[in-house]
Amino acid sequence: RKEVEQDPGPFNVPEGATVAFNCTYSNSASQSFFWYRQDCRKEPKLLMSVYSSGNEDGRFTAQLNRASQYISLLIRDSKLSDSATYLCVVRVFGNEKLTFGTGTRLTIIP
Amino acid sequence: NAGVTQTPKFRVLKTGQSMTLLCAQDMNHEYMYWYRQDPGMGLRLIHYSVGEGTTAKGEVPDGYNVSRLKKQNFLLGLESAAPSQTSVYFCASSYPKTGGPSTDTQYFGPGTRLTVL
Numbered sequence: 001r002k003e004v005e006q007d008p009g010p011f012n013v014p015e016g017a018t019v020a021f022n023c024t025y026s027n028s029a030s031q032s033f034f035w036y037r038q039d040c041r042k043e044p045k046l047l048m049s050v051y052s053s054g055n056e057d058g059r060f061t062a063q064l065n066r067a068s069q070y071i072s073l074l075i076r077d078s079k080l081s082d083s084a085t086y087l088c089v090v091r092v093f094g095n096e097k098l099t100f101g102t103g104t105r106l107t108i109i110p
Numbered sequence: 111n112a113g114v115t116q117t118p119k120f121r122v123l124k125t126g127q128s129m130t131l132l133c134a135q136d137m138n139h140e141y142m143y144w145y146r147q148d149p150g151m152g153l154r155l156i157h158y159s160v161g162e163g164t165t166a167k168g169e170v171p172d173g174y175n176v177s178r179l180k181k182q183n184f185l186l187g188l189e190s191a192a193p194s195q196t197s198v199y200f201c202a203s204s205y206p207k208t209g210g211p212s213t214d215t216q217y218f219g220p221g222t223r224l225t226v227l
Contacts, residue, residue, distance in 0.1 A: 004152075008150075032214045034214060042220070042221075043200055043218035043219060043220050043221055044153070044200070044218050045218070046215050046216075049214065087152070087153070091214055096141065096158065096160060096166075097143075097155055097158065097168065098155075098214070098216060100145075100152045100153040100154075101152055102150060102151065102152035103152065
């Protein structure tokens with residue numbers, strides 16, 4: 001089983017719609033959780049951290065469910081510029097390394 | 111600040127050739143990482159460094175060597191390239207939290223696209 005699993009998509013969503021995707025992780029010692037965004041042929045960039053209580057950043061909402069070992073990302077009022085691959089990232093407690101999921105590809109359709 | 115830069119951006123090698131990828135960061139970060147990204151595999155850690163003069167193996171270290179002689183530079187070497195090393199290589203850096211593991215935000219370079227024929 002992969003340490004971090006994501007639905008690869010693609011998710012094709014009309015502009016203005018709400019889209020959500022989940023990510024599951026296998027190591028219960030996972031401590032830190034993030035969503036990174038990667039545009040086509042570009043480097044990954046941090047989108048947002050995911051906190052236990054859930055957190056929002058503008059149109060983006062991230063949630064963590066430790067009991068079920070999954071995190072989610074919700075994008076409201078989607079924009080064309082949201083088209084990208086979203087990487088779920090996890091760090092295990094005491095580990096220097098991040099573990100990346102394979103990514104979920106999102107395309108916003110005009 | 112340039113952030114994290116990588117040299118070269120593209121390279122084509124023949125099987126058995128060697129090369130070195132250079133990563134440089136100007137953010138005074140302690141921690142640096144080399145990843146490779148392949149379709150369907152996600153980012154996989156090759157080697158990393160928690161400070162000048164130190165390196166450690168990641169998930170897929172075989173066939174690669176690294177050196178961190180200066181804090182701002184992290185070199186990735188391929189001694190004898192193989193077609194299986196065709197990939198996009200990303201370097202990243204981060205700054206350690208005080209008294210704890212590295213900060214979780216990693217800053218990535220633009221990548222090196224390597225093809226081994």
